[in-house]
Amino acid sequence: MSLIRSTVSAQAGKMYRLPECSAATLVAIAGVLLEYSVIYVPSPDMYLLNVDVLVCSVILEGDDEHVLLQFSYPAVLTEKSPFDTAAQDAILTDRYTSRLQKTRSEWSSVRVEFTGRQESRLCL
Numbered sequence: 641m642s643l644i645r646s647t648v649s650a651q652a653g654k655m656y657r658l659p660e661c662s663a664a665t666l667v668a669i670a671g672v673l674l675e676y677s678v679i680y681v682p683s684p685d686m687y688l689l690n691v692d693v694l695v696c697s698v699i700l701e702g703d704d705e706h707v708l709l710q711f712s713y714p715a716v717l718t719e720k721s722p723f724d725t726a727a728q729d730a731i732l733t734d735r736y737t738s739r740l741q742k743t744r745s746e747w748s749s750v751r752v753e754f755t756g757r758q759e760s761r762l763c764l
Contacts, residue, residue, distance in 0.1 A: 690759075
């Protein structure tokens with residue numbers, strides 16, 4: 641993961657063509673670029689059955705609402721910090737509020753929302 645971060649960071653402002661990459665590598669790179677808190681890569685031979693999942697949505701608020709980004713992760717991760725919902729709420733709200741303040745946007749604030757659901761199968 642740190643190799644991916646350093647490669648992406650080193651190429652700031654430049655176009656960089658990735659060599660032929662596996663789907664797992666591309667998912668990890670996308671997660672880093674989107675600054676997702678949790679990145680899990682689908683694998684056809686590794687999965688969990690009947691797992692509770694938390695879905696985190698970062699929502700821009702203004703005259704109406706817009707979901708800026710959304711990701712999910714197994715709820716079992718919330719048992720340890722920094723994946724508890726309060727910690728994630730604070731981190732994401734601070735990150736996107738500071739970015740929003742630098743723009744002349746119609747959006748007035750950021751709200752982080754967590755919802756739960758059960759997945760019959762979750763690839764890891």
